[in-house]
Amino acid sequence: MADLLRQAWTVARKDLLLEFRTRTALVSALVFSALVLTMFNFGRDPTAVATIDLAPTILWVTFTFAAMLALNRAFQLELENQALEGLLVSPLSRTSLYWGKLLANLVFVALVEAVGLPLFVLFFDVPVGRVLLPLVGVIALATIGFVAVGTLFSALVIRTRFAELLLVVLLLPFLVPPLIGAVQVTARLLGGRPLSEAAGWFRLLAAYDIGFVSLATLLFPFTVDE
Amino acid sequence: MLSAEGLRHAFGTGGGRVVALDNVSFSLEAGQTLAIFGPNGAGKTTLLKVLAGLIRPDAGRATVAGGRGAIGWIGHQSHLYGHLTVRENLLFWAALYAVPAATRATRADATLRQLGIADRAEQAVWSLSRGLAQRAAIAKALIHEPRVLLLDEPFTGLDLAAAAEFRALLARFQGAGRVVVLATHNVGEGVELATDVAFQRGGRFVHFAPRGARRPAQIAEEYRRAVGEKEADG
Numbered sequence: 294m295a296d297l298l299r300q301a302w303t304v305a306r307k308d309l310l311l312e313f314r315t316r317t318a319l320v321s322a323l324v325f326s327a328l329v330l331t332m333f334n335f336g337r338d339p340t341a342v343a344t345i346d347l348a349p350t351i352l353w354v355t356f357t358f359a360a361m362l363a364l365n366r367a368f369q370l371e372l373e374n375q376a377l378e379g380l381l382v383s384p385l386s387r388t389s390l391y392w393g394k395l396l397a398n399l400v401f402v403a404l405v406e407a408v409g410l411p412l413f414v415l416f417f418d419v420p421v422g423r424v425l426l427p428l429v430g431v432i433a434l435a436t437i438g439f440v441a442v443g444t445l446f447s448a449l450v451i452r453t454r455f456a457e458l459l460l461v462v463l464l465l466p467f468l469v470p471p472l473i474g475a476v477q478v479t480a481r482l483l484g485g486r487p488l489s490e491a492a493g494w495f496r497l498l499a500a501y502d503i504g505f506v507s508l509a510t511l512l513f514p515f516t517v518d519e
Numbered sequence: 520m521l522s523a524e525g526l527r528h529a530f531g532t533g534g535g536r537v538v539a540l541d542n543v544s545f546s547l548e549a550g551q552t553l554a555i556f557g558p559n560g561a562g563k564t565t566l567l568k569v570l571a572g573l574i575r576p577d578a579g580r581a582t583v584a585g586g587r588g589a590i591g592w593i594g595h596q597s598h599l600y601g602h603l604t605v606r607e608n609l610l611f612w613a614a615l616y617a618v619p620a621a622t623r624a625t626r627a628d629a630t631l632r633q634l635g636i637a638d639r640a641e642q643a644v645w646s647l648s649r650g651l652a653q654r655a656a657i658a659k660a661l662i663h664e665p666r667v668l669l670l671d672e673p674f675t676g677l678d679l680a681a682a683a684e685f686r687a688l689l690a691r692f693q694g695a696g697r698v699v700v701l702a703t704h705n706v707g708e709g710v711e712l713a714t715d716v717a718f719q720r721g722g723r724f725v726h727f728a729p730r731g732a733r734r735p736a737q738i739a740e741e742y743r744r745a746v747g748e749k750e751a752d753g
Contacts, residue, residue: 296617303614307600314602370600374644379598379659382571383615384588518575 297389304385304393309400311370318366319404322359326409329355334416348417349479353472355413356406356432357439363401364443365460367394368451377451377517387514391444395506398440406432424482427491431482434498435475438505442467445509448516467505474498520698521667522546525579526569528562528722539565540576541722547715552689552699554713554730556706556742562722563702564595567669570700583667588616591665593673597656601645605636605655608644609662616663630658635684649676657685661692668692670701674708686712706739718745 312319333351371377380390410432414421421428443464450459475498478491528540539562547553557563568574570581571592583590592598599608609627618626631637634654639647644655653676660668668689674682689712693699701709710716710730716738718726726745730738 300615303611307603307611310607311600311602373601374599375594375596376598376600378573378594378596379592379612380615381573382587382590382592383612384586384617385615 297386297392300385300389301392301396304380304390305396305400308367308370308394308397312366312397312401318362319401322362322401322405323408325362326355326359326405327412329358330409330412330416344417345419345483346480348413348419348483349476351417352409352413352479353435353475355409356402356436357468357472359405359409360398360402360436360439360443361461361464363398363405364440364447364464365457367398367444367447369456372451381517387517388510390517391448391510391513394448395441395444395509398444399436402436402440403433406436419483420485421483423485427488428479428482431475431478431491431495431498434495434502435471438471438498438501439464439468441502441506441509445513445516448513471498471501474501520547520549520551520584521570521582521700523566523570523579523581526566526576526581527578528565528569528574528576538562538722540569540579543579543719543722543724545715545717545724545727547698547700549696549698550693551714552693552701552712553715553717554709555700555702555717555719556710556746557702557704557719558746559704561704561719563704563719564671565722566719567592567594567671567700567702571669585666588663589666591660591663591668593656593660593668593670595671595675597644597652597659599644599652599655599659602643604641604643605631605647605658606640608655609658612659613662618663626662626664627658630661633661633688634658635681650678650681653677654681654685657688661688665697667698668700670699670709672703673701674703674705682708706742707735710735710738718742720746 337347371380446460446463450456450463453459474494478494481491524544526540526543529536529538531537543566545553555563555566565574569576570583571590572587606627609630610623613623613627628637631640634657636651636654636658639651644652647655657673673685677685689699693712703709713730716728716730717724726741
């Protein structure tokens, strides 16, 4: 297990180093988040629909599509000089490769969310101070779920034409459960409802994470081996 | 140290089926270097990919003593990350091959010196010329001191001096009891290093024998007869 984690960290560190050196996807995702939030902020009629009713959906639509940018780049950078072939010849286990990519994607998406959340609070003036901890908790749980599935599909489509489009089409149906859960919990938290009301959704998100991280770990070798 | 038994592999199905490997068998012991010559599409790359574990053959078995960690692989591409420096690339691959952390830096520097690109260590790979990138790719393949080296057209992009240095390096590698499998379409390349020579065509070894004392020109002539005049020029 220590070897698996060490190798996963080696892959994740390399991916993050590459991303921080080029900053292409990170900057794109951050700009995208800011633009979407700005558009929703100025493009809605606050007298027609209460902000508090709309805000959770806007938050999660923004996070989801910004995360897609990260997931698209996860295996694209392995196509340069056929680095993926080198990884597959090396003693790196497929599990470590998946976990490494998953970890790098989680860090990447977390950074986007860490910038997106304050912007969301700023634009929509929602009270998050009292519920910050559970809100961060639900963001973390939902993010792990959809990044786990997204990392798997990113590997699956990377050798296909129109990989970026295909990823979105394949991924979105699988994101329905964690997105519904995340929106429901966020709505209850921002609406000042007791945390116990959201307990069921928290459990659903946790179950989704456990199920899909395990399943994706098992299926990943089939997506990269010829 | 390395063996292939009855390897068969085909791509596609029905009328579009292409046989890439057809009952290929051989084994190599420490110190042996096999040069595989063949025209484009003969199945050389497929054979190397099967030996490297990249492709699972339809039938037969390939075994490398020590498993994947014992293999050094030079393919058609460098496997290097363009936005990392040459040194960062080597350190990454050294970590993947479980080279002890304490010796990674010194080994990377020594390998770069061997390949004559120590002065390019801090340069991003994307900014290297093709020849220098090929030297960096060779350094990457050697960083973990593999026992088996699989080379697919390794002289591509190297200038005469770099090719001579690489041949000298392969000779030292061979002398240290390692196994080398070298595939190329050019009979003039690497034949002087070979202890064994194979000619491949249509996925089959049409000739496989120890090189003995035969000169490169004799081998080229045998290749022309076995594979066909036209392909021998490749």
